[in-house]
Each structure stands twice: as C-alpha cells, then as structure tokens.
Amino acid sequence: MEKEVKRFPVSHVIGFLASLALTFIAAVIALKTSLSFKAIMWIIGSLAVIQAGLQLFMFMHMTEGEDGKTNIINIAYGVFVAVVVVVGSVWVLTSGHAAH
Amino acid sequence: MSANVNTSLPLEYQTHQSRMNILGFWIFLGAEIVLFATLFAVYAVLYQNYAGGPTHQDIIMIKEVMIQTLLLLTSSFTCGLAIYEMRRNNVKGLISWLVITLLLGAGFLFMEINEFIHYIHEGATMQTSAFLSSFFVLLGTHGAHVTLGIGWAIIVIIQLIKRGLTPVTARKIFIIGLYWHFLDVVWIFIFTFVYLKGMVG
Incomplete structure (x- = not known):
C-alpha cells in the first residue's frame, strides 16, 4: 500500500x-x-x-489494501451482471418475437 | 476493536474493523452497480417509446447538462484531494476540500432540479410516456443518491470537527469518499447513454 x-x-x-x-x-x-x-x-x-x-x-x-484483489473481483462481477442485465434486456425485448 | 492496530498503514486502514467496513462498502457498491444496471436496462428498452409526447431533441438542454457534468466531475476530483489531504494529516485541508466538494454537489443538484422543473413546464412529466417514466426514474434515483450523499457527508464532517482525525473518523470519511466517486461513475454513463445518445439518435 x-x-x-x-x-x-x-x-x-x-x-x-x-x-x-x-x-x-x-x-x-x-x-x-x-x-x-x-x-x-x-x-x-x-x-x-x-x-x-x-x-x-x-x-x-480500488486495488490498494489487503482486500484489493477481492475488490477487483467484486466490482468485475458487478459490471458483468450489469452488462448481462442491460444487453440481455435490450436483446430480448427489442428483437425477434418480442418486437411484434 | 483496538486489536491489530497497524500504524504503518493509512489511518483509515489501521484497525481490522475499519478494513472490514471498507471491504463491506465495496461489496455494497457492487450491488449499487447492479441496481443502476436494472434502471439503465429499462431506459434502454423504452427510450424511443414517446407515446406522441416530446422526444429527446425536443427537451434536452445539453448546455445545462454539460455544466452539471463538469460540476460533478470536479467534485469527484476535490473529494479525491480531500482524501489526499487526510493522508497527509492535514485536517484543515481535508475539511476545506470536503466543503468544496459538497458545494459543487449542491450546485449539481440545484441545476438538476431546475432542469426537471423546466421539463415539467414543457409538458414532459413522468406520466407523459414510457421514455419519460424511465428517464425520470433513472435520473431521479441518481439525484436521490446525491442528496443522500450530501446529508451523510455533513453528518460525518460534524463528527470529524467534534472528534478530530481518528482511525474511526478517517474510515468514515474514506467510505463517504468512495460513495461520492461512485456517483460520478454512474453519472458518466447517464451523460453518455441518456443525454449524448438522445442528442444523436
């Protein structure tokens, strides 16, 4: 640190x-x-x-301290879920059958 | 709580309890990312459902939005300087930068409320269309976070003045600092995917 x-x-x-x-x-x-x-x-x-x-x-x-690695994994996972929620919602609700 | 005091670390990391609190707050921020993701998802699905009401180009005041962006970005910077001064043990500098941060945050909030009032006078309310419902919910949730942050920071500053810089007050200031930077991170995405996107598309 x-x-x-x-x-x-x-x-x-x-x-x-x-x-x-x-x-x-x-x-x-x-x-x-x-x-x-x-x-x-x-x-x-x-x-x-x-x-x-x-x-x-x-x-x-974010990377400092003894929990720096934990922070990175935690935030990376939060970002992953965010991307899945946003891209997944747009994909499911604006394309294919849902659009009709 | 006084066990495991490690004085080679910055004040806010010195006790085990403080390190756990800071880690816990990072985990909370991970959940906040997901909370805002759900609101961004709703907005991204509904942003062109104008229902005959105003579109982005009809209402967005991009100049005011740029000023809001600069206010919040600068407040994130001054908040970083506050933590920097805290680590140099400069309490006066710490309090000064925190107060400047809050003034910039209050300026942001004032402009955002005026922006909302302007929209409502133009007939663009939450009830007008799905676009505006999702717009106001996303922006309003962020604005509510800023409001909460200002109130929280004032309480922590009062405690800092009363008790001085201790491992406990240092940790509390560090955590409100993380919260404040996070609000700017969310705003970057609102600025890009709500305002700039609305002006382009």
Whole structure:
C-alpha cells in the first residue's frame, strides 16, 4: 500500500485532466460529427468505460489494501451482471418475437 | 476493536474493523452497480417509446447538462484531494476540500432540479410516456443518491470537527469518499447513454 507523502497529488490531477478530456471528446463526437449512430455509440461508450476506470483506479484506489484483489473481483462481477442485465434486456425485448 | 492496530498503514486502514467496513462498502457498491444496471436496462428498452409526447431533441438542454457534468466531475476530483489531504494529516485541508466538494454537489443538484422543473413546464412529466417514466426514474434515483450523499457527508464532517482525525473518523470519511466517486461513475454513463445518445439518435 502506498503511503502518500508526495507534495503534489499527481495521480489525482492526471485523472481529473484525463476525465475532462474524455468528457469533451465524447461531447464533440456526439454533437459535432456526422458519423453513424452505431459508430458514435461505440466510440462514446468506450470513452465512458475508460473514464469510469480512471475513477475506480486513480480516485477510489480500488486495488490498494489487503482486500484489493477481492475488490477487483467484486466490482468485475458487478459490471458483468450489469452488462448481462442491460444487453440481455435490450436483446430480448427489442428483437425477434418480442418486437411484434 | 483496538486489536491489530497497524500504524504503518493509512489511518483509515489501521484497525481490522475499519478494513472490514471498507471491504463491506465495496461489496455494497457492487450491488449499487447492479441496481443502476436494472434502471439503465429499462431506459434502454423504452427510450424511443414517446407515446406522441416530446422526444429527446425536443427537451434536452445539453448546455445545462454539460455544466452539471463538469460540476460533478470536479467534485469527484476535490473529494479525491480531500482524501489526499487526510493522508497527509492535514485536517484543515481535508475539511476545506470536503466543503468544496459538497458545494459543487449542491450546485449539481440545484441545476438538476431546475432542469426537471423546466421539463415539467414543457409538458414532459413522468406520466407523459414510457421514455419519460424511465428517464425520470433513472435520473431521479441518481439525484436521490446525491442528496443522500450530501446529508451523510455533513453528518460525518460534524463528527470529524467534534472528534478530530481518528482511525474511526478517517474510515468514515474514506467510505463517504468512495460513495461520492461512485456517483460520478454512474453519472458518466447517464451523460453518455441518456443525454449524448438522445442528442444523436
């Protein structure tokens, strides 16, 4: 576990600047370009995942402490269930027989 | 509770009880991810069911939403700085950054409530369409979390001022910090998959 004795919170500032950049890039791509809906959603969706990762690792110190591995497994499982619930619901309810 | 004190660790990790509490809170956050996933799933299924009511492009005020996003993102950063100052044993810095965090959070909440009032005046209420029902439930659940977080943080700050920085108060501040960062994580996905998606599609 790191002991923070540094004079300047480098990782926080980097995380903040990167988050700002990701937010603005996503906004510009969504609002100012004429890419297809699918392409835009893939790009800004990926940017959102990267930014969420920044928060978890650089701000929340998810991996520190004796339970760091447990935290990662727990959050990874939470994300897995989230993806199954969202993608599964959209798949079942907007395609095939359910759409008719 | 005072057993197993390890002074080589940051204050909030020094007792076994604190380490268990922090682990338990991470498990709670795992459940929160799933809670929000169910609301995102409902929204993703129903987001084009306008029922003759307003669409995304009719109502979304993207400029205000950008400001809300920046307020919450900055508050997540200042909350990180608060924990950073706590680990340097700088109580004044810790309290100052926590208060700034809460002011930014309150600014976010104020703008979000105004946004909702604006929508309702435009005739876009929870009862208007499936799109707006799922929209208000998802956004409202997040806003309720922010409101709860502000109240919780105020109570913890009062305790910090009364009792000073101890392994127990440090742990409580660390945990409210995790909660606050988590709310920003949820907002990133609301910003992307509700607002930006609505402006594109």
